[in-house]
Amino acid sequence: MKKRVVITGLGIAAPNGVGIPAFLNAIRNGVSGVQWFEELEQLNFSCQLGAVPIISEEKKRTYFSDLELKNFNSSGILYGTIAGLDALEDAGLQKAAPSGSPHWDLGVIFGTGTSGVDKFREAIYKLDAGKVRRLGSTTVAQTMASGISAYLGGKIGAGNKVTTNSSACATGTEAILIGYEHIAAGRAVQMLCGSCSDDGPYLWGGFDAMKVTTFKNNDRPTEASRPMSATASGFVPGSGAGALLLESLESAQARGATIYAEVRGGCVNSGGQRHGGSMTAPNSEAVQRCIAQAISNAGIDSGQIDYVNGHLTATVKDPVEIANWCTAIGRSGSDFPYINSLKSLIGHGLAASGSMETVAAVLQLHHGFVAPNINCEDLHPEIAAMVASEKIPQHMIEVPLKTIAKASFGFGDVNACSIFSKI
Amino acid sequence: MTRDAIYDRLKEIITIYLPEDVNPENISANSHLINELNINSSHLVDVVLDVEDAFDIEIKDAELEAMDTVSSALDIIQKKINNA
Numbered sequence A: 001m002k003k004r005v006v007i008t009g010l011g012i013a014a015p016n017g018v019g020i021p022a023f024l025n026a027i028r029n030g031v032s033g034v035q036w037f038e039e040l041e042q043l044n045f046s047c048q049l050g051a052v053p054i055i056s057e058e059k060k061r062t063y064f065s066d067l068e069l070k071n072f073n074s075s076g077i078l079y080g081t082i083a084g085l086d087a088l089e090d091a092g093l094q095k096a097a098p099s100g101s102p103h104w105d106l107g108v109i110f111g112t113g114t115s116g117v118d119k120f121r122e123a124i125y126k127l128d129a130g131k132v133r134r135l136g137s138t139t140v141a142q143t144m145a146s147g148i149s150a151y152l153g154g155k156i157g158a159g160n161k162v163t164t165n166s167s168a169c170a171t172g173t174e175a176i177l178i179g180y181e182h183i184a185a186g187r188a189v190q191m192l193c194g195s196c197s198d199d200g201p202y203l204w205g206g207f208d209a210m211k212v213t214t215f216k217n218n219d220r221p222t223e224a225s226r227p228m229s230a231t232a233s234g235f236v237p238g239s240g241a242g243a244l245l246l247e248s249l250e251s252a253q254a255r256g257a258t259i260y261a262e263v264r265g266g267c268v269n270s271g272g273q274r275h276g277g278s279m280t281a282p283n284s285e286a287v288q289r290c291i292a293q294a295i296s297n298a299g300i301d302s303g304q305i306d307y308v309n310g311h312l313t314a315t316v317k318d319p320v321e322i323a324n325w326c327t328a329i330g331r332s333g334s335d336f337p338y339i340n341s342l343k344s345l346i347g348h349g350l351a352a353s354g355s356m357e358t359v360a361a362v363l364q365l366h367h368g369f370v371a372p373n374i375n376c377e378d379l380h381p382e383i384a385a386m387v388a389s390e391k392i393p394q395h396m397i398e399v400p401l402k403t404i405a406k407a408s409f410g411f412g413d414v415n416a417c418s419i420f421s422k423i
Numbered sequence B: 001m002t003r004d005a006i007y008d009r010l011k012e013i014i015t016i017y018l019p020e021d022v023n024p025e026n027i028s029a030n031s032h033l034i035n036e037l038n039i040n041s042s043h044l045v046d047v048v049l050d051v052e053d054a055f056d057i058e059i060k061d062a063e064l065e066a067m068d069t070v071s072s073a074l075d076i077i078q079k080k081i082n083n084a
Helices: A020-028 A038-042 A057-063 A075-090 A117-128 A138-143 A147-156 A171-184 A201-210 A249-255 A284-298 A318-329 A350-367 B003-017 B041-055 B061-066 B070-083
Strands: A005-014 A034-036 A049-051 A106-112 A190-197 A240-248 A261-270 A307-309 A338-340 A403-410 A414-421
Touching: A005 A020, A005 A075, A005 A171, A005 A249, A005 A350, A020 A350, A034 A038, A038 A201, A057 A075, A075 A106, A075 A147, A075 A190, A075 A240, A075 A350, A106 A147, A106 A171, A106 A350, A117 A138, A117 A201, A138 A147, A147 A190, A171 A190, A171 A240, A171 A261, A171 A350, A171 A403, A171 A414, A190 A350, A240 A249, A240 A350, A261 A284, A261 A350, A284 A318, A284 A403, A284 A414, A307 A350, A318 A403, A350 A403, A350 A414, B003 B041, B003 B070, B041 B061, B041 B070, B061 B070
Parallel strands: A106 A190, A307 A338, A307 A403
Antiparallel strands: A005 A240, A005 A261, A034 A049, A190 A240, A261 A414, A403 A414
């Protein structure tokens, strides 16, 4: 018998709000976190825009010791640690005492795409100058992929499974499902799940070179990220971290914890880079199967879905994603659920996108609203032909939600879809 | 540079690496860096880099092994400065 799993804590470091109260306010009011960066212009980037959480030095010192901040240069670990520790605190859980035993029943699944690119760059300059010993002790922990789960695991004193997953832009959604399965199987009581992404030119450069980012909107940052718009011309690269504390229902009830939502289930699959799928594009059949299997695994009917949090990056592929949703859930027009893309507000958080967007989705479920899709006043005609425009709200609407779906798709033709409901 | 002046500067460097539960006032010339001051052994390489920067010297791997107490570190630093 599978354990039921619920969400009892949330944390976020997003470009439009750090901490749940600030982020909730930002998504309700359609506040954009996209900015223009002079550094990107100087480096000849086509897209000179980005979306980055703003963290003060004072804020850093509440999460890290002075020693930890000495030679610290890993933005993803910074965001992930803030989001992760906030989620733990939001759940009403304490770190294990420094001299005590670890929390044997609490684990961490915290994904990332790549860790510490700026730290790695520093190291490469020193190495090439023949000064390998000048790397000191801080390079490995900040550049290993599992750096973020190692930082969180140590700060919390997690004694269950502590690891990092990586599946490109599906990473965050996948992390939550891995944690869910672990608790459902009875192998842990609590799992801190989420993902983070570094930011800056050394991470974003490869995307710029591929021309998948927008180069048409450098003079109007807040209007640049245009999911579902007829003038969508590529994504705005972002960063940050989202975190969710997953817990068995019985433990949450025994503690009297706030329950934001139940994780009903989900699916992770791949299109095998066949039938239109490739390193960079999804196989639509796989996307449809992923969504349909997630619904089946969750034990719900597709007609119950009230809201969809899409992947919808603001490339020319957005209409294809909408068509896949319509096919997978067998709904269209005014029968289609409400749908939005957080990327209009925070750009594409890459490895962090799935977790930041799931935090947003769970907040909308919990508080009963749909956040505004900004920048799609010129809704793409192919999308308008599939989904009634009132289901793609451009202003925040208050509406009770019961069951929601979230999907993320990543390079490598990998997909993840999760289903949440109110309890 | 006097031994006292080197000691004061070294103490400042070491203080950064002390665990939260070790008081900087506990640092004395005889303190063992790892066993008594509880400095994480992986941080010793960082202490050495900071020492190199502070005194404009270079410490060899073999010398690093001998730097186990505050006073042995002082000896090595003083010798390096005098030879410079």
